[in-house]
Amino acid sequence: MHTLPLNYKLTAFKTIVWKEVRRFLRIWVQTLVPPVITISLYFVIFGNLIGSRIGQMNGFTYMEFIVPGLIMMAVINNSYANVVSSFFSQKYQRSIEELLVSPVPNYVILSGFVIGGVTRGLAIGLIATIMSLFFTGLHMHNIAITLLVVLMSSIVFSLGGFINAIYANKFDDITIIPTFILTPLIYLGGVFYSVDLLPDFWRLVSQINPIFYMVNAFRYGILGVSDVNVVFAFLMLVMFTVTLFLFALFLLRRGKGLRH
Amino acid sequence: MFFLYNAGSQCQFCRSFSMTPAISIKDLYKTYDNGFEALKGISLDVAEGDFFALLGANGAGKSTTIGVLSTLVRKTSGSVQVFGKNVDTNSYETKLDLGVVPQEVNFNHFEKVFDIVVTQGGYYGLPVKLAKQRAEKxxxxxxxxxxxxxxARNLSGGMKRRLLIARALVHEPRLLLLDEPTAGVDIELRRSTWEFLQEINRGGTTIILTTHYLEEAETLCRNIAMIDAGVIVENTSMKSLLRKLHQEYFLLDLREELTQAPVLDGYNCQLIDPAILEVALESHQDLNDVFNRLQALNIQVKSMRNKSNRLEQLFVSLLKKPEQTA
Known part of the structure; x- marks a missing residue:
């Protein structure tokens, strides 16, 4: 099996990423504006109005406590949404065939879409962070952990969106997972509360939720407090990243839903 | 990087010396998941530089063959080589040599025309500057x-099909696969697309065309294969195929209108229009004899043309053969 020169692969990779970025910038009213409005409402209602009556959580004001979770929620949702909607619509209108007939290796295709999702996820995360400054000050306990966690979480959910898009046959199929799985996992992943508040049984159940680890590791990076061991959270993130990447690659190689 | 950016010119240089076929298909079978056998062991060679037609009715296996060549369809068994390289073991190299124009419009309708072509260039490793130059060209x-x-959504149907061709050519492939490129295109655009494709072919690009516009195949292609129910029923040059016609039809434009067709002994004549006479000529018959007989009846012929459905008759007769022997 012959391989392509590295600069060829890099050109193809940049082309895919730029196409993805161009797509979400072109439809910014659908991709950038709604998360900004949603996050603003969370800050105003949960952080400001209700949060002021809740008091302290893990030594921080409620607003300070939920800011990392809300940023992470925005990153996760947007990374996932970008890849699932872009890849599925390309599959649906068959423009994905442009890539499939070209010599671009599968791992370059996958990486291109994932980085496209990460770009949107991190862009929204940055906007959410800037907006949070209007409501509270920004702590930064450990910037390296913060950036690494947010990057890896964005990659994990971009990969999730890719796999969802591969299995999807109709537009309904790309909304089922975010509505019935992703949203409950985010809400039960400790965005709005510390698991210390939960009964023992639900605290144990929370531990099988991958988002629980992401939110807590991210919160550790910003506030220095976490409900889980940060090293363990990192190991979980690495495991999810590798497993989902290999699985997505396997599906691409098999041509699942793409080649007949 | 020469092979990436100069595929077209390299191809022109080596074309006259190359004995390797552009494609070589051996015993190709394809059975889809639903059990439909689209290809039942086809074998086919297309010479480099050829303009080759793959003809067949809907569902005959043309698009499946193109699909296997472009890797969008996975073959069940058999071997496929593109310029001597196996598509299974050298997929990157064979894909670099291929440009694919699909039957269905398959670009993002919300992208700009220029971006669609430049992006495709990027998928083939072209630096942005070169991709933009090629897109413009x-x-x-x-x-x-x-x-x-x-x-792209604002283009007319014919323009969309031409955009597909521009996109397929951006990396200047040695082999262009066209799956019904002029389906639904008006006559004027179809003619200009034909001229463009002939020019590309003269420049050295091998072209394989599937169509069910038989006139298209007759006008453009030097060699032809007819496929029916996943089996190749004929594979020969266009000239020798047309020589197999037992009958050829001519349309004679008459100087004066007639009320009924003249009776020419041994010839089948009918009036298509009061001023157009259709004459069927057997292979052993002579057109001069027809003119002499018409002259004797004081019927003047203003002009004459070949009826363009010659290939159609042959196609129908070839497809009937298996039924007749069954």
């Missing part, structure tokens, strides 16, 4: 340059 040649900043 082919969009101009295909009459789409003034639409470069429009979203």
């Amino acid at each position: 082919y969009l101009k040649q295909l009459g789409l340059w003034d639409k470069q900043n429009q979203q």
Whole structure:
């Protein structure tokens, strides 16, 4: 099996990423504006109005406590949404065939879409962070952990969106997972509360939720407090990243839903 | 990187010396998941530089063959080589040599025309500057340059099909696969697309065309294969195929209108229109004899043309053969 020169692969990779970025910038009213409005409402209602009556959580004001979770929620949702909607619509209108007939290796295709999702996820995360400054000050306990966690979480959910898009046959199929799985996992992943508040049984159940680890590791990076061991959270993130990447690659190689 | 950016010129240099077929298909079978056997062991060689037609009715296996070549369809068994390289073991190299124009419009309708072509260049490793130059070149040649900043959804049907051709050519492939490239295109655009494809072919690009416009195949292609129910029923040059015609039809434009067809002994004549006479000529008969007989009846012929459905008759007769022997 012959391989392509590295600069060829890099050109193809940049082309895919730029196409993805161009797509979400072109439809910014659908991709950038709604998360900004949603996050603003969370800050105003949960952080400001209700949060002021809740008091302290893990030594921080409620607003300070939920800011990392809300940023992470925005990153996760947007990374996932970008890849699932872009890849599925390309599959649906068959423009994905442009890539499939070209010599671009599968791992370059996958990486291109994932980085496209990460770009949107991190862009929204940055906007959410800037907006949070209007409501509270920004702590930064450990910037390296913060950036690494947010990057890896964005990659994990971009990969999730890719796999969802591969299995999807109709537009309904790309909304089922975010509505019935992703949203409950985010809400039960400790965005709005510390698991210390939960009964023992639900605290144990929370531990099988991958988002629980992401939110807590991210919160550790910003506030220095976490409900889980940060090293363990990192190991979980690495495991999810590798497993989902290999699985997505396997599906691409098999041509699942793409080649007949 | 020479092979990436100069595939077209390299190809022209080596074409006259190359004995390797552009494609070589051996015992190709394809059975889809639903059990439909689309290809039942076809074998086919297409010479480099050829303009080759793959003809067949809907569902005959043309698009499946193109699909296997472009890797969008996975073969069940058999071997496929492109310029001597196996598509299974050298998929990157064979894909670099291929340009694919699909039957269905398959670009993002919301992208700009120029971006669609440049992006495709990027998938083939072309640096942005070169991809933009190539996009300009082919969009101009295909009459789409003034639409470069429009979203693709605003193009007419014919323009969309030409955009597919521009996109397939951006990396200047050695082999262009066209799956019914002029389906639904009006006559004027179809003619200009034919001229463009002939020019590309003269420049050295091998072209394989599937069509069920038989006139298209007859006008453009030097060699032809007819496929029916996943089996190749004929594979020969266009000339020798047309020689197999037992009957040929001519349309004679008459100087004066007639009320009924003249009776010419041994010839089948009928009036298509009061001023157009259709004459069927057997292979042993002579057109001069027809003119002499008409002259004797004081019927003047203003002009004459070949009826363009010659290939159609042959196609129908070839497809009937298996039924007759069954």
